Amino acid sequence: MGGNHSEEAGAQLGALATKKQVTRPSLLQALAVDKIGAVYIWIAIVIVFSFWAPETFPTAATAKQILNANAVTALAAMAIIIPLAAGVFDLSFAYTMTLSGVVVVKLILGGTSVMAAIVIAMLVAVGVGVVNAVIVVVAKIDAFIGTLATGSLILALVTMVTGGTSMSGAEMTGPFAKVGQAQVGGLTLPNVYVVVIAVVIWYLFEHTATGRRLYATGFNPDASRLAGVKVERLRFLSLVASATIAGFAGIVLSSTLGSGSPTAGVPYLLPAFAAAFLGATQLKNGRFNSGGTIIAVLLLGTGTTGLALAAAPAWSQSMFVGLVLIAALAVTGLQRRSTSSSRGSQSDVGTAPADHPEAGARSSAATTPQA
Amino acid sequence: MSGTIRLRRQAMRRGASRSGTTVVFAVTVAAMALAGCGDTDNGSSGSSGSSGGSSSADVAAAQKIVDAAQTRPTTIIQTVPITEPIPTDKKLVFLSCGVETCEQTGELLRPGAEALGWSLDIVTTDGTPEQVSSAFSSAIRSGADAVIYPTADIAQLAAPLKEAEEKGVLFATVASLDEPDPNSAYFFAMGGPDYFGKVGEALGAKVVVDSGGSASALYVDLPQFAILTPMNDGFTSTLEEQCPDCTSETLDIQASSLGKDAPDLIVSALRRSPDTKYVVLSEASAMEPGLPAALNAAGLNDVKILGQSGSEQVYTDVQSGVVLATVQPEGYSYSFGILDALARKWSGQEVIPIEPNLLLLTKDNIPDDIEGRIAWPAVEDMEAQYLKLWGKS
Numbered sequence: 001m002g003g004n005h006s007e008e009a010g011a012q013l014g015a016l017a018t019k020k021q022v023t024r025p026s027l028l029q030a031l032a033v034d035k036i037g038a039v040y041i042w043i044a045i046v047i048v049f050s051f052w053a054p055e056t057f058p059t060a061a062t063a064k065q066i067l068n069a070n071a072v073t074a075l076a077a078m079a080i081i082i083p084l085a086a087g088v089f090d091l092s093f094a095y096t097m098t099l100s101g102v103v104v105v106k107l108i109l110g111g112t113s114v115m116a117a118i119v120i121a122m123l124v125a126v127g128v129g130v131v132n133a134v135i136v137v138v139a140k141i142d143a144f145i146g147t148l149a150t151g152s153l154i155l156a157l158v159t160m161v162t163g164g165t166s167m168s169g170a171e172m173t174g175p176f177a178k179v180g181q182a183q184v185g186g187l188t189l190p191n192v193y194v195v196v197i198a199v200v201i202w203y204l205f206e207h208t209a210t211g212r213r214l215y216a217t218g219f220n221p222d223a224s225r226l227a228g229v230k231v232e233r234l235r236f237l238s239l240v241a242s243a244t245i246a247g248f249a250g251i252v253l254s255s256t257l258g259s260g261s262p263t264a265g266v267p268y269l270l271p272a273f274a275a276a277f278l279g280a281t282q283l284k285n286g287r288f289n290s291g292g293t294i295i296a297v298l299l300l301g302t303g304t305t306g307l308a309l310a311a312a313p314a315w316s317q318s319m320f321v322g323l324v325l326i327a328a329l330a331v332t333g334l335q336r337r338s339t340s341s342s343r344g345s346q347s348d349v350g351t352a353p354a355d356h357p358e359a360g361a362r363s364s365a366a367t368t369p370q371a
Numbered sequence: 372m373s374g375t376i377r378l379r380r381q382a383m384r385r386g387a388s389r390s391g392t393t394v395v396f397a398v399t400v401a402a403m404a405l406a407g408c409g410d411t412d413n414g415s416s417g418s419s420g421s422s423g424g425s426s427s428a429d430v431a432a433a434q435k436i437v438d439a440a441q442t443r444p445t446t447i448i449q450t451v452p453i454t455e456p457i458p459t460d461k462k463l464v465f466l467s468c469g470v471e472t473c474e475q476t477g478e479l480l481r482p483g484a485e486a487l488g489w490s491l492d493i494v495t496t497d498g499t500p501e502q503v504s505s506a507f508s509s510a511i512r513s514g515a516d517a518v519i520y521p522t523a524d525i526a527q528l529a530a531p532l533k534e535a536e537e538k539g540v541l542f543a544t545v546a547s548l549d550e551p552d553p554n555s556a557y558f559f560a561m562g563g564p565d566y567f568g569k570v571g572e573a574l575g576a577k578v579v580v581d582s583g584g585s586a587s588a589l590y591v592d593l594p595q596f597a598i599l600t601p602m603n604d605g606f607t608s609t610l611e612e613q614c615p616d617c618t619s620e621t622l623d624i625q626a627s628s629l630g631k632d633a634p635d636l637i638v639s640a641l642r643r644s645p646d647t648k649y650v651v652l653s654e655a656s657a658m659e660p661g662l663p664a665a666l667n668a669a670g671l672n673d674v675k676i677l678g679q680s681g682s683e684q685v686y687t688d689v690q691s692g693v694v695l696a697t698v699q700p701e702g703y704s705y706s707f708g709i710l711d712a713l714a715r716k717w718s719g720q721e722v723i724p725i726e727p728n729l730l731l732l733t734k735d736n737i738p739d740d741i742e743g744r745i746a747w748p749a750v751e752d753m754e755a756q757y758l759k760l761w762g763k764s
Contacts, residue, residue, distance in 0.1 A: 053643075055643075056639075056642050056643055061642065061669065061670070062642075064668070064669070065635065065638060065639070065642070065668075065669055068665070068668045068669075069632065069634075069635040069638075069665070164474055165474065165475070165682070165683075165743075165745075166656075166660070166682055166683065166684055167683065168682070168683045168684030168687050169683065169687055169741075169742065170687055170690075170691070172684070172687070173687075173691065177664075180664070181664045181667065181668070183668065186668075186670075188664075188668050256661055256664050257660040257661045257664070257684075258660065258661070258663065258664065258684060258687075258688075259660055259682075259683075259684040261630065261660060263630055264630060266630070267627070267629075267630045267631035268631065271631075304632065304635075305635065305639060308635065308636050308639030308640070309639045309642060309643060311640075311643060314594075314623050314624060314625055315625070317628075317632070317636075318625070318627065
């Protein structure tokens with residue numbers, strides 16, 4: 001039985017590779033509603049707001065505003081899609097953002113050079129990732145609770161570093177400000193960081209064996225393990241990667257804010273997950289991916305900026321994000337159930353997702369298994 | 372057969388995706404329709420300009436208000452000395468509300484408390500009614516003679532206040548809408564609606580003066596903090612009285628937007644009204660971070676920022692001219708004012724209601740020692756003057 005599982009798991013993974021080689025989608029398939037439906041919704045939103053706020057919305061300035069205002073959210077979302085692809089939640093990323101932000105500011109205000117401060121803050125973030133990984137992978141504590149607990153510890157550390165107050169100074173307007181505020185063609189540098197990181201993640205997920213193994217780990221860790229995938233190592237590294245990107249996002253955020261705030265990263269918790277889950281409904285039908293995440297960030301950002309430009313009531317932005325997120329989760333649930341039922345009675349690879357502790361979180365995350 | 376099954380699975384997945392996309396689309400449209408049907412007036416409009424020009428007298432009157440606000444006073448507002456002995460064996464408990472300004476206000480009590488021979492405990496809370504009430508009750512049980520909690524909503528503290536009444540424990544607050552009763556446990560408050568009205572007046576006058584009598588301003592409010600409403604009222608009424616050519620619009624933002632998309636909301640509001648060149652922040656320490664960068668990125672470099680409250684970051688930006696002016700939070704006035712009220716109460720003298728000083732900080736008058744500051748004593752030797760009133764110097 002175990003041998004059969006191993007053979008089937010190997011066949012599944014092989015099918016993943018094979019499918020990649022022989023089933024390149026046509027342009028029509030690539031532009032299908034089920035692939036990029038959010039893009040069509042985005043276009044519809046743009047059209048609606050162009051009529052609703054004709055003086056202000058349909059302008060290049062609006063496009064720049066949306067991109068500039070949502071770049072840090074995109075970075076935060078990029079941080080979490082890696083562990084999510086591996087079937088692991090990282091709820092500490094927002095606190096890691098805060099920690100790296102206050103560390104870099106504290107160091108710069110204390111006289112450390114900007115580059116050295118950034119390197120040290122990044123190392124701190126990597127350290128957080130390692131701690132998360134040890135807790136989740138080595139100690140086998142549920143990622144949802146484990147990373148939440150780590151977040152609480154980070155919060156305590158942040159309070160120790162900052163005394164509970166924001167830190168700033170004249171140094172924040174010097175070279176460090178360029179990290180988050182320098183512009184390239186009217187777009188702030190964080191947009192460039194988003195593109196670079198998104199491309200790297202895309203390449204990792206789509207063109208490397210590691211990426212395929214990450215997805216396999218997220219889909220069915222037991223089967224993947226039986227097929228020879230180093231599941232624990234991948235999960236370990238995914239949490240370290242998440243914290244690293246979150247740390248970078250925190251540094252960029254503190255440069256944008258011009259201060260090290262003890263609460264800077266927390267507001268990004270929900271928007272980042274919203275973008276990640278909404279992004280999973282795009283391009284890859286239930287798989288977390290960087291392209292879909294960017295589409296999601298832009299969709300949500302366009303909606304909220306459009307509502308603001310149209311002078312919609314203050315509650316409308318939150319309602320828009322909340323409803324779209326619920327709809328996105330419902331969609332990924334629909335996709336996941338249709339994929340599961342389409343497999344029928346044919347034996348699936350390894351155990352069913354619900355049998356694995358992480359999959360309990362995944363089922364709420366609605367990571368759709370993909371053949 | 373396997374090909375048929377594969378095609379059927381693909382069709383089922385596409386069907387689910389299309390259904391899902393339809394759901395998302397429908398929800399998105401519904402959300403926008405709801406927003407569109409809602410009240411699009413997201414704040415009360417202030418004064419609207421007339422076609423007449425602004426007389427120089429208007430600007431001159433505003434200038435007097437600004438000069439008074441920007442001049443550091445040399446005497447404290449309290450003038451009546453305490454002639455009776457002030458008991459020394461008193462225990463104060465300060466409940467922190469979890470916000471930066473709150474935390475530091477507690478520490479500002481310490482020098483004066485020590486001079487009076489009183490002990491001071493600072494208890495951290497997260498500002499939720501449950502934690503504050505619980506901490507209040509714990510403070511009473513621990514033997515506190517007085518409890519201090521800023522921005523109190525008295526209705527939410529009914530239970531511990533009743534307990535305080537029974538045990539003879541005094542309660543004082545600042546920046547609250549609720550009037551105190553000198554004969555009850557809640558016996559003293561400072562910085563109420565009148566004070567915040569004056570803050571709004573000072574900010575309105577500053578806009579009038581800086582613009583030369585013709586300005587369009589965006590006032591950014593936090594409706595969840597009702598004590599800030601009188602400030603908006605003071606701001607808009609000052610513009611109406613002093614500047615017929617001036618206009619103002621109010622943008623209400625939620626506390627949940629602070630630290631995230633507040634700058635973007637402000638930029639959107641400014642882009643809706645391209646003539647607006649002044650942004651007035653009702654709570655600068657929370658709203659200002661990220662705003663200069665957002666304005667710069669949007670090409671709105673000619674918009675000036677003013678506000679109420681401060682932090683190291685805000686003061687750094689005032690010093691560099693990025694922020695035109697801010698009214699500092701009067702932590703020192705509050706602290707010494709509360710200690711003074713307690714000293715009068717416990718020594719049997721009449722408790723005299725006083726308001727805090729008001730200091731509008733600009734690039735020209737902000738002190739140099741900004742590091743770690745949320746405020747400075749409006750009167751440089753405030754502590755010494757109070758000690759003299761208390762007979763401690």
